[in-house]
Amino acid sequence: MNTVNRFEAGQDARLSSVEKMQRALEKGGIEFIPENGTSSRGGAGVRLRESG
Numbered sequence: 704m705n706t707v708n709r710f711e712a713g714q715d716a717r718l719s720s721v722e723k724m725q726r727a728l729e730k731g732g733i734e735f736i737p738e739n740g741t742s743s744r745g746g747a748g749v750r751l752r753e754s755g
Contacts, residue, residue, distance in 0.1 A: 710716045738747040
């Protein structure tokens with residue numbers, strides 16, 4: 704939980720910890736959209752992965 708608190712506060716977090724958080728969210732159905740990625744609203748962001 705300390706890693707999440709530091710990350711949310713904009714403080715330093717280990718890259719490996721951030722990557723683990725991203726993988727856990729992706730496993731839970733979250734897609735990360737890069738700045739130049741495909742999104743109906745444009746720009747970087749996140750969305751729930753479509754089922755199917």
